Amino acid sequence: MARLLRAATWGLFPWRGYCSQKAKGELCRDFVEALKAVVGGSHVSTAMVVREQHGRDESVHRCEPPDAVVWPQNVEQVSRLAALCYRQGVPIIPFGTGTGLEGGVCAVQGGVCINLTHMDRILELNLEDFSVVVEPGVTRKALNVHLRDSGLWFPVDPGADASLCGMAATGASGTNAVRYGTMRDNVLNLEVVLPDGRLLHTAGQGRHFRKSAAGYNLTGLFVGSEGTLGLITATTLRLHPAPEAIVAATCAFPSVQAAVDSTVHILQAAVPVARIEFLDEVMMDACNRYSKLNCSVAPTLFLEFHGSQQALEEQLQRTEEIVQQNGASDFSWAKAAEERSQLWTARHNAWYAALAMRPGCKGYSTDVCVPISRLPEILVQTKEDLNASGLTGSIVGHVGDGNFHCILLVNPDDAEELGRVKAFAEQLGRRALALHGTCTGEHGIGLGKRQLLREEVGAVGVETMRQLKAVLDPQGLMNPGKVL
């Protein structure tokens, strides 16, 4: 239907060239030739297998292939591609690593997918200023490899080896956010190609200061805009001093409440914990099996501390006191890099460990975030709901931020089960909203949470967002069907 409408719209403007003879969602030959004229013939594909690879992310949202995929080599090409699509009324979908979890790359109205991964240079590294400028093809792991031995690192870690520009577009965060903040806190500047092809530097070209009060915070507006306002072609990031020493620890608790209470007490005691992750007993069992750990099958915290040797001793001692007051058992340290790596690899592989609980199934991850004081009740209720639902699911979360994920396993061919998963996720989202929380801490709204967004920010909030979208993308061509 959407495609027919689009075709009809094009039909109204045959004088605009290219597409007057097109049929349905297929791009006409002239338009494809125009794309090739911008990026070169080998950097455009309309092959179905390529389009399908670009029509899905790692979520359960069904594949919606774009009409073409193009790989620009530089920002000038991105600008010309956007201008071309804009003139022709063709939707534009930015694409990075495809590791999103909310269907953000699904081409629900067709259009041109702009795969930005060929632009993969680290453009500028300012060690003294703790900043770096990266193109969209640079992933967080690639950046940290580049920074090795520099004394600096980039801490935001959503698990997947996502592109940093994609992480900016999503407003991603992950395990280190409790200490180092989210992408919202660590993006200093963005280079954005606007829908009509104009180039915007959100904080001014080449600028990388630590703070500013100059005009409206355009950087903040584009971080988390999920490709719906423009294409991010470079990101200036804030770097942090690499920790002198790192210690990881795990501890098992008699109850969810005890684990969360410990989290609140650790934060109140101002222990500068770098990571504090909760895993429920189902998740721990799955991780033990998948990653050959030998942890207690109980509600568990994984922690990590960064600092000088001396500071670490104190942080560990304080934390141990707090968790023991809350009834923890098995508080164990892992100072050696190998041991730490095993622990955090297991945490990062929690998604795959969960999937392995029911082979052949797909995973769907919820993403609510609530004020920390409300975490115990929502976690307990969620576990009760999970048991009552008959669904297979486990819980893992960035509890220092009040954010947790319920990883639900679903047979993608079973429409009834998929329906129950969606209903469960929506109910959980509403429960978070009722507790003053948000329906998404870090995955974004994408396709599936647009109704929850309306409930979260209210009519005036959504209307304000719509106004901003309409003024920056008057034709509604940037990643249509997402967020709003």
Next chain:
Amino acid sequence: MARLLRAATWGLFPWRGYCSQKAKGELCRDFVEALKAVVGGSHVSTAMVVREQHGRDESVHRCEPPDAVVWPQNVEQVSRLAALCYRQGVPIIPFGTGTGLEGGVCAVQGGVCINLTHMDRILELNLEDFSVVVEPGVTRKALNVHLRDSGLWFPVDPGADASLCGMAATGASGTNAVRYGTMRDNVLNLEVVLPDGRLLHTAGQGRHFRKSAAGYNLTGLFVGSEGTLGLITATTLRLHPAPEAIVAATCAFPSVQAAVDSTVHILQAAVPVARIEFLDEVMMDACNRYSKLNCSVAPTLFLEFHGSQQALEEQLQRTEEIVQQNGASDFSWAKAAEERSQLWTARHNAWYAALAMRPGCKGYSTDVCVPISRLPEILVQTKEDLNASGLTGSIVGHVGDGNFHCILLVNPDDAEELGRVKAFAEQLGRRALALHGTCTGEHGIGLGKRQLLREEVGAVGVETMRQLKAVLDPQGLMNPGKVL
């Protein structure tokens, strides 16, 4: 001229009531009666002395009185006032403590000044969630008095005892930003009355989560918007654990370069310094005289460390090593609360110490912020320019952020000198821009830096800001003449 235009516009819409018979910038009686009907007669004033009190801040910008001042008692009244002004095409200027430094409250097109200080309740304190909701009349000091003994505090400290909603509107920061961030980092949610009177909760009503990826970051858009997009009627702030112990320190350096190099090395060593303030020798001399200090008259750093006793020992030891490697002398601690208080009172009174250097003069404070690596060169050049200019000025800065102020003393009746001060400030702004910096780290654009903003963010940046302003405030009534 602006007032005549406005009067002309009103003349076009006599059927809209109230003001068809008005003359120039004076509000007609019916309109004033309508204001009184909203807030009560005793909460509206058109007396010149009151209007003049509300037409200026602490800057050298000349007084531009509004046509009336109103004191709403609650958000419903603010909403009705905005709707009333909107229907009549009357400009709206929000007013807090009047402690701004960029002429943000000057009523350059007349209109109604909405003094929000009668709304002074702390609406909600969530100790476990580290958050608080305050109305516009609550100042940062009042909040911290309220929080005493709670184990929490709010660290953003611009010096003046400003209202927290005003600080949000300005995007303020100050001495603690190097560790705790600016208002941009510490505002979780805003209640905003839009120009037409509708109520917006930027992160959804009652929400106070630590992070979110739900839709466009409306909170970030309104923080730092300087009253040009709406009236902030409540702010939800992030609180921090009160430090267990505090130590202050001072040390004098042989050169500006040595002081700034020490700053960079302290940050690189990941010492979690809470405050790191630079004062040049002129400023030190003035502070010694004004605040009865006995510090060396040399480029100096004032530092403060927060943490456990044990952590402080280590922070101090590391810092002492670094500053001594950079040739510091007189590194001295102040652990006792009284001694610390004397030091920071002197720092907070730097503005008045500077003014006392030339009695009868007014002060003008520049506010550039550059990448830290560029601080030494811009500070050295600025001092050379100061000497060459014949102006009286001193330098003080939040060097951990790359932000510094040159406090220039000017005889407000001497137009030639005022011109030289403005020229000096503009040249300094351009120098900061050339070094990838910003023309304002924390004071805002206000009236005087609109040209510099254009140079800073470029044509597309300013055009984007204009679009946002136009869509949220289509009649251009919110604090007109500021920012853009």
